[in-house]
Amino acid sequence: xxxxxxxxxxxxxxxxxxxxxxxxxxxxxxxxxxxxxxxxxxxxxxxxxxxxxxxxxxxxxxxxxxxxxxxxxxxxxxxxxxxxxxxxxxxxxxxxxxxxxxxxxxxxxxxxxxxxxxxxxxxxxxxxxxxxxxxxxxxxxxxxxxxxxxxxxxxxxxxxxxxxxxxxxxxxxxxxxxxxxxxxxxxxxxxxxxxxxxxxxxxxxxxxxxxxxxxxxxxxxxxxxxxxxxxxxxxxxxxxxxxxxxxxxxxxxxxxxxxxxxxxxxxxxxxxxxxxxxxxxxxxxxxxxxxxxxxxxxxxxxxxxxxxxxxxxxxxxxxxxxxxxxxxxxxxxxxxxxxxxxxxxxxxxxxxxxxxxxxxxxxxxxxxxxxxxxxxxxxx
Amino acid sequence: xxxxxxxxxxxxxxxxxxxxxxxxxxxxxxxxxxxxxxxxxxxxxxxxxxxxxxxxxxxxxxxxxxxxxxxxxxxxxxxxxxxxxxxxxxxxxxxxxxxxxxxxxxxxxxxxxxxxxxxxxxxxxxxxxxxxxxxxxxxxxxxxxxxxxxxxxxxxxxxxxxxxxxxxxxxxxxxxxxxxxxxxxxxxxxxxxxxxxxxxxxxxxxxxxxxxxxxxxxxxxxxxxxxxxx
Ligand SMILES: Nc1ncnc2c1ncn2[C@@H]1O[C@H](COP(=O)(O)OP(=O)(O)O)[C@@H](O)[C@H]1O
Ligand SMILES: [Mg+2]
Numbered sequence: 001x002x003x004x005x006x007x008x009x010x011x012x013x014x015x016x017x018x019x020x021x022x023x024x025x026x027x028x029x030x031x032x033x034x035x036x037x038x039x040x041x042x043x044x045x046x047x048x049x050x051x052x053x054x055x056x057x058x059x060x061x062x063x064x065x066x067x068x069x070x071x072x073x074x075x076x077x078x079x080x081x082x083x084x085x086x087x088x089x090x091x092x093x094x095x096x097x098x099x100x101x102x103x104x105x106x107x108x109x110x111x112x113x114x115x116x117x118x119x120x121x122x123x124x125x126x127x128x129x130x131x132x133x134x135x136x137x138x139x140x141x142x143x144x145x146x147x148x149x150x151x152x153x154x155x156x157x158x159x160x161x162x163x164x165x166x167x168x169x170x171x172x173x174x175x176x177x178x179x180x181x182x183x184x185x186x187x188x189x190x191x192x193x194x195x196x197x198x199x200x201x202x203x204x205x206x207x208x209x210x211x212x213x214x215x216x217x218x219x220x221x222x223x224x225x226x227x228x229x230x231x232x233x234x235x236x237x238x239x240x241x242x243x244x245x246x247x248x249x250x251x252x253x254x255x256x257x258x259x260x261x262x263x264x265x266x267x268x269x270x271x272x273x274x275x276x277x278x279x280x281x282x283x284x285x286x287x288x289x290x291x292x293x294x295x296x297x298x299x300x301x302x303x304x305x306x307x308x309x310x311x312x313x314x315x316x317x318x319x320x321x322x323x324x325x326x327x328x329x330x331x332x333x334x335x336x337x338x339x340x341x342x343x344x345x346x347x348x349x350x351x352x353x354x355x356x357x358x359x360x361x362x363x364x365x366x367x368x369x370x371x372x373x374x375x376x377x378x379x380x
Numbered sequence: 381x382x383x384x385x386x387x388x389x390x391x392x393x394x395x396x397x398x399x400x401x402x403x404x405x406x407x408x409x410x411x412x413x414x415x416x417x418x419x420x421x422x423x424x425x426x427x428x429x430x431x432x433x434x435x436x437x438x439x440x441x442x443x444x445x446x447x448x449x450x451x452x453x454x455x456x457x458x459x460x461x462x463x464x465x466x467x468x469x470x471x472x473x474x475x476x477x478x479x480x481x482x483x484x485x486x487x488x489x490x491x492x493x494x495x496x497x498x499x500x501x502x503x504x505x506x507x508x509x510x511x512x513x514x515x516x517x518x519x520x521x522x523x524x525x526x527x528x529x530x531x532x533x534x535x536x537x538x539x540x541x542x543x544x545x546x547x548x549x550x551x552x553x554x555x556x557x558x559x560x561x562x563x564x565x566x567x568x569x570x571x572x573x574x575x576x577x578x579x580x581x582x583x584x585x586x587x588x589x590x591x592x593x594x595x596x597x598x599x600x601x602x603x604x605x606x607x608x609x610x
Contacts, residue, residue: 004495004500005488005491005492005495005500006495008484008488009481009483009484009492012483012484013483016483289479290479290481290482292479293475293479293481294492294496295464296438296440296467296473296475297467297468297473297492297493297496297544298464298465298466298467298468298469298471298496298544299464299468299496300461300464300465301461301464303496375440376435376440376441378473378475378479
């Protein structure tokens with residue numbers, strides 16, 4: 001591969017001062033790590049705060065008025081479900097309970113949990129990612145059987161199927177395990193049947209948290225939502241997508257967690273930009289006689305720009321690769337932690353583009369210097 | 381002095397640095413013609429305006445007054461980008477402090493000039509090597525400037541200036557940093573190149589040892605030509 005002359009000048013001048021080059025790379029890598037981890041955590045927050053709505057297979061949720069986050073439900077009467085069934089466009093309507101309860105470990109310690117209860121023949125909000133391809137209907141059909149996630153098996157001291165536990169004084173048994181269902185509230189999700197759930201959260205016979213609605217083919221989700229809201233004015237009817245978004249928004253912005261994550265990511269971007277700007281500038285000043293010589297030789301401005309921008313790109317790309325290797329390692333290490341940063345490929349690409357853009361922006365100061373260079377200085 | 385051999389003409393050129401009360405008159409009405417195949421030596425005391433004149437001839441500096449005619453066209457008032465291109469296509473510069481790229485080898489330094497003209501890759505490398513061989517550096521092709529002596533560096537500078545196949549070669553005290561022997565060799569080299577390539581060559585110097593090599597010597601004093609002898 002023939003290396004172009006501007007590339008040679010850019011690369012050799014960039015790497016000539018080893019110490020400065022390493023500092024630059026560390027700076028960019030650090031900025032990539034900060035951005036990657038903070039945005040990765042943000043995505044994890046968004047998906048864990050809305051995991052119930054996202055994985056429900058329902059089109060619409062009917063909640064009590066004022067509910068903005070799936071984890072913070074208010075009880076309502078199961079009558080709502082029957083009323084919903086009478087509305088045109090509703091194919092199915094199912095009851096669901098989502099509420100906090102107490103899990104008593106074999107060693108006597110009590111842990112807070114989130115009970116998710118649906119009928120054994122439910123089609124929506126069934127436990128997903130079940131281990132050993134178990135059938136959720138069968139598991140939910142076992143009296144007082146509960147399904148927990150492997151991530152929290154140790155926390156709950158229920159590492160084996162068959163473990164007996166007590167939930168709010170209801171004797172129950174772990175009948176199945178899921179994998180990768182994280183909770184945002186630190187209270188792990190425990191799936192069980194609707195009737196067991198009622199006893200575990202200490203609720204009455206007709207108590208439910210949400211009505212899950214499946215829209216019949218040929219009907220628009222928004223239309224059915226509006227019709228349901230009309231028929232059930234003292235409830236809150238919301239599409240699953242909107243409910244997921246509002247749950248995420250609630251945790252991210254009401255609690256300030258999201259703002260601080262976004263701020264850190266922006267900070268990472270700024271740090272990276274400032275470091276690149278400062279190195280490129282110092283480098284450009286150091287090599288000013290060379291730029292002036294190129295100019296005197298008749299080198300067009302674009303030629304000088306190419307050298308500066310190549311330096312910015314080279315530093316950006318190498319720093320990015322180093323940073324991403326660290327990010328990949330950190331993400332891998334945290335895969336079983338309760339907050340595991342998510343790193344979808346679009347994010348990997350987006351951070352790459354952002355880093356490169358950041359480096360080019362940082363090159364602006366140097367480009368100005370190069371533009372104003374006066375070739376007569378080489379003849380002094 | 382036949383008109384068709386004139387490559388560059390300086391007409392009534394004056395140049396002031398700064399303006400108003402503090403203005404320094406560096407040149408005060410210069411008329412001069414550069415001929416193809418001729419080595420013109422510019423001598424004179426320090427501060428007499430030699431560097432300023434060379435910069436104006438090479439389109440590096442705009443004169444305060446007067447015209448600079450390249451092939452009959454006034455280039456003094458052209459826009460900067462256009463003058464840039466004119467420099468690339470017409471002039472070869474040899475700088476006192478040779479101004480090589482410290483992180484490029486001798487060959488790569490010469491390749492920079494070729495690259496600016498769009499000559500790239502293996503062709504450029506071959507051409508650069510031939511040029512370096514012709515200035516006697518065939519055995520130092522891959523040396524970095526820091527690994528070369530002052531005389532060798534200056535010869536790389538000459539090879540680089542010639543790489544763009546210029547019509548006019550401008551050199552500002554090219555031998556100042558060299559010892560007598562190397563200075564003379566550099567001078568001989570430029571002379572050979574000028575006569576072979578039929579270039580116009582202007583060399584600023586106050587090195588009396590090399591005056592003999594010139595076809596014509598012009599003396600500047602206080603911004604004026606005081607002596608012009610063939
Ligand atoms: N950039 C500048 N600003 C102000 N004065 C200058 C500048 N360059 C040169 N001069 C002045 O112009 C005069 C001619 O300078 P110069 O052309 O460098 O002469 P020489 O090369 O013969 O020594 C001197 O008086 C010098 O001080
Ligand atoms: Mg001078």
